[in-house]
Amino acid sequence: MRENTVEARTWLDAEFPDIASGKSTTKDWNAKFRRGEMSTDDGERSGRPKDVITDENIKTIHKVILNDRKLKLNEIADTLKISTVLVYHIIHEYLGMGKLCAKWVPRELIFDQKSRRVDDSE
Structure with a gap:
């Protein structure tokens, strides 16, 4: 990824103009990559599981x-x-x-x- 969010956002817009993610997503991904996380998948969320559909x-x-x-x-x-x-x-x-x-x-x-x-x- 790039040095900061602005550079990353500029690069994504240039490389993938039709499918680039939003600003907040780019900001979140950049923060995750700096912490050493390499996955862009959504993590576990709190809330009630759908265990009723059996x-x-x-x-x-x-x-x-x-x-x-x-x-x-x-x-x-x-x-x-x-x-x-x-x-x-x-x-x-x-x-x-x-x-x-x-x-x-x-x-x-x-x-x-x-x-x-x-x-x-x-």
């Missing part, structure tokens, strides 16, 4: 939804004693489902499922 909870939520597709997020969250935000995250990201006409359905239906839904609605 295979067991994902399977349980999937079973609950398959038993009653009209359940609301807060009802599922109350059943499992976890937050509605995490239930929403599990349903959308891990199970790939969304709400459609007040029912939880997979987001990507195969052709047969789509045609069956059209026939059922008619």
